[in-house]
Amino acid sequence: MKNRIRLIVPIITQGLRTEAHAAALGDDDTEISFVTIDNGPETIEGEFDEVFAKPDTVAKIIQAEQDGVDAVIIDCMGDPGLAAAREAVAIPVLGPCQTAMHVASMLGHRFSVVTVLCRLHPLLDNLASIYGVSGKMTSVRSVDIPVIELDKDPERLCRALAEQSIRAIEDDGADVIILGCTGMDGLADAIENELMKARLSGVPVIDPINAAISLAKALLRSKLSHSKRAFGYPRRKKIKGFNLPTYGNEE
Secondary structure, three states: OOEEEEEEEOOOOOOOOOHHHHHHOOEOOEEEEEEEOOOOOOOOOOHHHHHHHHHHHHHHHHHHHHOOOOEEEEOOOOOOOHHHHHHHOOOOEEOHHHHHHHHHHHHOOOEEEEEOOHHHHHHHHHHHHHOOOOOOEEEEEEOOOOHHHOOOOHHHHHHHHHHHHHHHHHHHOOOEEEEOOHHHOOOHHHHHHHHHHOOOOOOOEEOHHHHHHHHHHHHHHHOOOOOOOOOOOOEOOOOOOOOOOOOOEOO
16 A cells, blocks of 8 residues: 655645646555645745734645645645644644755755745744754855745746855855755755856755655654654644634543
């Protein structure tokens, strides 16, 4: 039987993730599906947007477990609702940012994140600190392209990512690059090729959504999930204004 992994897209914009694209991320042993939240922001480009993305993201993750899904990935580099979702369910819940930063920390001494807008720098700085890897992150750079426009001009996006990656390596001392938005997935190979042309071969470029899927597969094969001592079930209580599936326990 195939493992079932569900991507939770924590924005209301349709079309940024498609059934065909999600299916292509799977393999003979893994089925990938996705669901977009019903209530929340159009895109996530800062802490303000994240606040409104979290409630329905967590609700969709609770529902995923009840649907029999084996693991969940929050499809955003902000990892909105990650800790809360881990409290609410027992199946593995992964954030692409946490995954990519820890993988980058293993693959090199210092990494740089190349994201969409400069206003996301504080959010990524804060996440690096929370995840215990701030000493490994040498810089955050941006391509100055909003999330909603990432698919409008692929050549411009690839060119900007390559330029900022080169600067991160040469100016900031990065030896691993993380693509700083899950909407950039599929571009890692192209950026590595551009780095090779600039005589910067051997620098890994991490696609965070693919890294998270690979880790989810590894956890499922190893029969591992997050610790319920660290992420204990919440007690059930009244939460006004939110339509949540049944969660937690009654103790």
